[in-house]
Amino acid sequence: MIVQNEIASIAWVGMGLVALGFAYVVSQASKPADAAQAQAAYATSNRLRRWLFAGLLIIGIAVSYVTLKPFPIPPQHAPLQAAQVVDVVSRQWSWTLSATQVKAGVPIEFRVTSADVNHGFAIYAPDDRIVIQTQAMPGFTNKILHTFHEPGKYRILCLEYCGLAHHGMLGEFDVVAADGARS
């Protein structure tokens, strides 16, 4: 599920509310203070702050639970039993993949390592949205598991600065429909 656009909309609404709050404070700033009103406003803001804290705490716990339950990182020290395995070796400044064509609709295990320095292995969908990423580290093999649903040409970009030609460290592979035909 792609939720970036929804999150951006929520952020814009939140920023708008904050801006409205500022505008209200500025519009009220020149009015003389009234001791009784100030006391009442202080009590109200204290009450609101307690509710806000409780609300944010509950939302934070709920969002953490819902988003971390399908934890994206699979167990690293057990076989993953994925239908396809792609070994990925990174080096300054290229990616070597054991397969450049994978099937859509079945889980694929990427085993990612590095032959020299740390790199950032990131897969981008044809619409340039990041799909999944992990570190490529010398001496370690990091496993990630992903099921592609959209056939197409996927790109690999390095997400960790790794030297002079880091920006040119690109790779690509094809995701084909499960019956083997390109769609």
Ligand SMILES: [Cu+2]
């Ligand atoms: Cu890099």
